Amino acid sequence: MRVLALTAACLMASTLPALAVNIDFSGTVVAGCTLSASTNGTLGLNYTTGTTLGSEEAGGAAGSVTILSIGATTLTVGAPSRTNQPGGYVSTGEAVEVRYQGATGLSSVTQAYTASQTTRSLGTIAASVLTIHNRITNPNGFPDGAYATRTVVTCAP
Numbered sequence: 001m002r003v004l005a006l007t008a009a010c011l012m013a014s015t016l017p018a019l020a021v022n023i024d025f026s027g028t029v030v031a032g033c034t035l036s037a038s039t040n041g042t043l044g045l046n047y048t049t050g051t052t053l054g055s056e057e058a059g060g061a062a063g064s065v066t067i068l069s070i071g072a073t074t075l076t077v078g079a080p081s082r083t084n085q086p087g088g089y090v091s092t093g094e095a096v097e098v099r100y101q102g103a104t105g106l107s108s109v110t111q112a113y114t115a116s117q118t119t120r121s122l123g124t125i126a127a128s129v130l131t132i133h134n135r136i137t138n139p140n141g142f143p144d145g146a147y148a149t150r151t152v153v154t155c156a157p
Contacts, residue, residue, distance in 0.1 A: 031071030033122070033155030038065040041134060043147055053142050054135025063132045065153050067106060069122040075109065078152035079117045080134050086145020094138040098151045104128040122155070 044059030046052040055062050067075065080098040082091070095115055102109035105125030111118050113135065134149040136142075 031157035033073040034068040055133040084148035090140040
């Protein structure tokens with residue numbers, strides 16, 4: 001009798017419809033850009049000519065920033081500026097310039113030395129490093145003292 005009741009229960013259970021429920025997920029991706037892990041550069045003097053002070057000269061070092069981009073964004077590298085110089089520095093004829101080169105997701109982003117602001121369109125890229133160089137060329141040379149330049153990097157949708 002028990003076997004008959006168990007068999008009947010199994011047959012009835014197999015004829016019942018299966019129960020199901022949908023689990024939906026949704027989300028919105030908003031274009032955005034993050035700049036992080038920036039490092040400052042160092043200017044070194046070209047002792048052969050005495051007319052170039054830059055990050056690619058002996059004693060100099062590049063600066064860098066890590067960029068993460070989601071969706072369509074614009075990378076802007078501002079025109080560099082000289083932000084410090086010693087007394088007696090003659091700026092007549094000087095050129096303050098920036099150049100940069102990207103790696104990984106930014107490998108197509110490259111710029112030769114320029115004194116102008118530049119922009120690049122970016123798509124979605126994983127965190128990638130942009131290496132930045134600055135230099136000052138000046139036919140008058142550089143008297144002893146501290147010098148500094150600044151390049152502003154921005155990224156926005």
